[in-house]
Amino acid sequence: MADITMRAEDDHAVLFARKRVRAALADAADDSELFAALRSTDLGQVSVVEVNLTTPGTCMRNGKAHRVEKLFVISAEEWASGAGTVTLDTYSDACMSHDLRGHRQPEIQKENAPRLKAALTAITRMVAVEVVASDFTSYGIPTKDGFEDLPDEDPDILDSWYMAEVPRRTEWLQSFLPPNSPRFAAETDAPVSFVEVARGGRTVGYLWAAEDGVAAGFEPRTPAGDEALDAGQDWLMRLSEAKQRGLAPAQALHELASWPGSTRSGTVVPGTQQEASSLEDLQDLSGRE
Structure with missing residues (x-):
């Protein structure tokens, strides 16, 4: 599923917004309401297009695959100037040294962290731009190929x-x-x-x-x-x-x-x-x- 937003050039007002558009091309092509709304939007006034794509996936835990419906959100922004960004957010703690409750999980991290690194490597190759890690959050410390291990002694980090x-x-x-x-x-x-x-x-x-x-x-x-x-x-x-x-x-x-x-x-x-x-x-x- 994808959320699509178009904003105006002058005041960034929302010109078009639609949530949970089916991302499969065949489904989108059958969405007459979506295309009717797009045709009524003055594309000449659009300064930026934002697309947030929710993607399911699997996490490995003790050798078993567990399906997660919102494993990643891929956010793409494209400006009229030609500039753009692609951001990847994960909604699982499986790639981290500790889970979100502060418990160490070395085996689970070992199963999943290489998979996230491979995904980031593939994205880098696809967009031809090096990954830039986002800022530190209460959930973890992102790096260009995954997450930094969290210290055991900091409860504010581990109680997210x-x-x-x-x-x-x-x-x-x-x-x-x-x-x-x-x-x-x-x-x-x-x-x-x-x-x-x-x-x-x-x-x-x-x-x-x-x-x-x-x-x-x-x-x-x-x-x-x-x-x-x-x-x-x-x-x-x-x-x-x-x-x-x-x-x-x-x-x-x-x-x-x-x-x-x-x-x-x-x-x-x-x-x-x-x-x-x-x-x-x-x-x-x-x-x-």
């Missing part, structure tokens, strides 16, 4: 899963709820009950309720990519409606386990209710391939 990723995705999902809508607490120190939510036979997340009677939510399964985030919006809306009707978290979980769902939300998989000693344990599960 709970310090950055989980709060970011929780805030993003809740932003889709109407302002002032009822909502359960999103954090808890209590144990939680949870069920699997699947879409098209693939787990996209976990619906949960805390034993404290206050908190409930949806944890998207990271390897499922954007489908998990789409589903999360629908489940949080359903939880908000349950809260509005006065249901407790456990009651809402029980009721929603029988909701037939939709092609976007997915449905609860029967017989999957489990207990986690903490919400952090469930969040840890949601981030793994």
Whole structure:
């Protein structure tokens, strides 16, 4: 899937924007709505075209391949002047010396880091421009052929899963709820009950309720990519409606386990209710391939 944006030359206003365009040429050619929108855009006013291409792939863990729906995002920007950039972002920690929870993973890094290096080498050859590593982030230290090993003694670097990723995705999902809508607490120190939510036979997340009677939510399964985030919006809306009707978290979980769902939300998989000693344990599960 690709997100396409065209911006104006004078004020960088968005002239055209379309998300999740099917990247296969045959699919794009059949997208009459896309081409109608492009024909109505004054291409003479375009100063920059941005294309963000989401690509699936596999990560190796202990010799087994695990599919990740959003392994890389390839971003290409082309200016009217002829200048351009190509950026590669990865959404997996498999190539790093530590996972996003701060645990060392030398064997997993050994399996995956050479594959990332080979991909970057191929991209360099294809675009005929040397790779330039991006700036240091809370997730890791990029290099021109992968990632620098992280030091064990720096907890601020190694705690990026709970310090950055989980709060970011929780805030993003809740932003889709109407302002002032009822909502359960999103954090808890209590144990939680949870069920699997699947879409098209693939787990996209976990619906949960805390034993404290206050908190409930949806944890998207990271390897499922954007489908998990789409589903999360629908489940949080359903939880908000349950809260509005006065249901407790456990009651809402029980009721929603029988909701037939939709092609976007997915449905609860029967017989999957489990207990986690903490919400952090469930969040840890949601981030793994």
